[in-house]
Amino acid sequence: MKHLLLTACVVALAGPALAKTDITLGMQLEPPSLDPTGEAAAAVDEVLYANVMEGLTRIASDGSIQPALARAWDVSADGLEYTFLLKDGVTFHDGTTFEASDVVFSLDRARAEDSTNAQKALFAGIESVEALNDMVVRITLSAPNGNFPFNLGWGDAVIVAPESVDTIATNPIGTGPFKFEEWRQGDQISIVKNPDYWGAPVALDRAVFKFISDPTAAFAAMMTGDVDAFPVFPAPENLAQFEVDPRFRVIVGSTEGETILSTNNMQPPFDDVRVRQALAHAIDRQAIIDGAMFGYGTPIGTHFAPHNPAYVDLTALSSYDPDRARALLAEAGFADGFTTTLKLPPPSYARRGGEIIAAQLREVGIETEISNLEWAQWLEQVFRGRDYGLTIVSHTEPMDIGIYARDDYYFQYQSEDFKAIMESLNLATDPAERTAILQQAQEHIARDYVNGYLFQLAKTGVADARIRGLWANAPTQANDLTGVSWEE
Structure with a gap:
């Protein structure tokens, strides 16, 4: 009896097992800095977004836009003024109070002429940011933008404070x-x-x-x-x-990761659309998905996620056709082919995919000089320096087709027609009209063969x-x- 009672007491004292309260996550890439408002690397947001840093809005797991530091917002009838009502009782981790002046500081900093924000274009349409009081901010746009609350949910739009911004890269x-x-x-x-x-x-x-x-x-x-x-x-x-x-x-x-064979559109011979089209027809997407990703990935023919309702399947425009690729190269004056660089960042989709693509391009006469770069090197040489012919990278930013309207973006595509398409998208508020414009944008860059569109990263x-x-x-x-x- 004593033994049974003692056992029961021990069990009672032990109680149920407690759940763990710590976690270790693996990541393939290390952030080059910890400033999401000044760094292009996705790894920064993969650590900080929603965990440490917050914006006025946030992107939820289902892709919807939810309130974050703004508890609500109103839009004027003309679509030009957004009035954000801020959460009360919020403090930064250093104990300073969050208020409207921090929103003004953050957005003015992001859109400033000397801004280093990797997605500065998100803020280009802002005409002014005003603190109406400590808890209310009014943002005035130069033109209506139905995507504005979504833009404010990006990691590049998190709110920072002037008291701590000088050390944000490391703290x-x-x-x-x-x-x-x-x-x-x-x-x-x-x-x-x-x-x-x-x-x-x-x-x-x-x-x-x-x-x-x-x-x-x-x-x-x-x-x-x-x-x-x-x-x-x-x-x-x-x-x-x-x-x-x-x-x-x-x-x-x-994911939102459009994985592309990115092409330097301003570097000969890629400034010739026939050469870019030849590249597209030289690529066997499914062989890359099977060989580099073991079948995980969805073929794409443009820079848009297949799970988005506005997606158009344009893979047929760049179907695998080595004979067509050789004919296009000959037409462009490269019957004997040419040699270019293929600079690869660390992810396995790039390194493994690069070897497969190099072999496929060799079959049509294009030789590639492969360089395996560390992430910081890739950002410096390719993304910022534009010193490359070809590279492979997955663009994991949400709904980022608008990057093709930026003349100075790293693949250096310049099209006034595409810019006009994006301007019309910003002005459109009707969902059906926006879908039609997005589909027009997808087809435009696909027919210009701006990049080699490979697969949507799983x-x-x-x-x-x-x-x-x-x-x-x-x-x-x-x-x-x-x-x-x-x-x-």
Whole structure:
């Protein structure tokens, strides 16, 4: 009897097992800095978006626009004035108060002439930003823009404070449910729960983002438990092995990542549309998807996500046809082919896809000099320096077809007709009209063969089977941990 009573007491004292409150996530790329308002790399938002930094609006897991630091907003009848009512009682992680003046500072900084914001065009239509009082901001546009609340949900539009902006690249101060803790460069970034968060508290006390660029090392880290989840797992060939292991859950979804063979349109011979068209016909998309992504990916023929209702399937315009590619090259004066550079960033889709594409281009007479670059090198040489012939990259920003209207964007496409299409889109508010314009835009760049359109990147994630709340799809560049918890 005494033994039975003692056992019962021990069980009662032990109670149910407590759920874990920390998590380690694997990421293939490390952010070059921690300033989402001045850095183009998606990895910045993958750490900070919704976790540490917040905007007036936010993009939810289903792609919808939700209130964030703005609790509500009104739009004038002419579509030119947006009045945002701000959340009260919000503080930045350094204890300073969030108020309308911070919104004015952030948006004026983003749209300033000397702004280094990678998506500065998002703010080009803003004519003025005014604080009507501490909790109300009025933004006046130069022309109606039905996409404006969505634009404010991008990571590039998060709100920062003048008191802390000078050190944002290494010590980001936001208003989110997590606070930045530490960055061990070359290894990991950690964030911790913000006890003073204005909204619903998160379940996790701490999160670590560990940077593992090598696919083999990523597999080993998952198997040994060094990381709990890899939201975008870099070795799709291993997914089948995880699927049959009850310790893990494979999460396959969609992304906004249009993966392209990006072409320097101002560099000869790519300034000739016939050469760009030849490139497109030399590429076997399905062979790249099968060989580099083990079947994960959806072929695309333009810069637009197939899951978007406005998508048009234009893959037939650039169907795999090596004979047509050779004929076009001969017509353009390159019957004997030519040599160009192929500069590849670290992701496996680029490195593996690059080898396949190089072989396909060789079949039609185009030789490529492959350079494998680290992410910071790629940003400096290709994205900022435009020193390349070809590259492969996945554009993971949401609804970003508007980049083709920027003369100075890294693939250097210049088309007054396309700019006019984008201007008409900004003025349109009727959903059917906007769909028609978006479809016109897709077809325009497809027929100009601006880039080689390869596939829509699938979101292939692996996680400990006990984790709940990770995003299956990626409507924006984020590892949003606000709803993540461990099963008890």
